[in-house]
Amino acid sequence: MFTGIVEELGEIAKIEPLGDSARLTIRGPLVVEDAVHGASIAVNGVCLTVVDLTGDAFTADVMKETLDRSSLGALEPGSPVNLERPVRLSDRLGGHLVQGHVDGVGRVLAREPGERWEVVTISLPADLARYVVDKGSITVDGVSLTVVEAGDDRFSVSLIPATLDLTTLGRKGPGEPVNLEVDVVAKYVERMVGARS
CATH class of the missing domain: 2.40.30.20 (Elongation Factor Tu (Ef-tu); domain 3)
Known part of the structure; x- marks a missing residue:
């Protein structure tokens, strides 16, 4: 993990x-x-x-x-x-639970710079859209992020200066691919609720 x-x-x-x-x-x-x-x-x-x-x-x-x-x-x-590196059981969980199992690949669609931050819009494969919600968690190229806005085929995230400086996300331009891992909790909830239907 x-x-x-x-x-x-x-x-x-x-x-x-x-x-x-x-x-x-x-x-x-x-x-x-x-x-x-x-x-x-x-x-x-x-x-x-x-x-x-x-x-x-x-x-x-x-x-x-x-x-x-x-x-x-x-x-x-x-x-x-x-x-x-993997989290130790004694460490603080600073982001969210990430498995390192990529669910799909998105592409950077747009970057909107702010004064010290950027809003980045990323394409979302249709089969993953149901797991991505406003203010929910998503992993983009291994970075735990909060979804600003979720749509059927895209989502946006805000990147703070540290994320822009210290990760690949500060360098990715429109059209470049990014790995996506949706929140595993959402997948488990869907499976449990579906089993009861």
């Missing part, structure tokens, strides 16, 4: 295509400090398993399914990525 509070802006150091998968090497000095083989690290909201550690970087294998269903397949060497 993660919280959607990005710890570090890392960088893709190397991508090794392996047919139906890829091996990513990701530079992230903070998240590798206490990482071990087999540890989980969220990369742009995708939970990956550490298979190797070298200096300030870790390597993870990414299957075709993940490359096809997330924005990780669009990364290239030098791409910035949001990194987060």
Whole structure:
């Protein structure tokens, strides 16, 4: 489990295509400090398993399914990525419960700058719209955010200066893909209510 509070802006150091998968090497000095083989690290909201550690970087294998269903397949060497280690049970839950399981990919539609912040509008796959509500939680590229306004095919979020400076969301332009994870509680509630109908 993660919280959607990005710890570090890392960088893709190397991508090794392996047919139906890829091996990513990701530079992230903070998240590798206490990482071990087999540890989980969220990369742009995708939970990956550490298979190797070298200096300030870790390597993870990414299957075709993940490359096809997330924005990780669009990364290239030098791409910035949001990194987060899993939450410890003794830690504060600063964002919301995030699994690191991407539900879909949206695209940045528009950015409206404010004096010190921005409202960003993101496309929303139709099958996820029922889980996104005004003032609800959503994870965008691994960042826990509050939905400002939810529609049938889009939603908007407000980004504070820290989010703009310390995550990939300050750099994503219109048309660029972002990983989306809806609030898992909403999915469980839907399943339980549906079972009673």
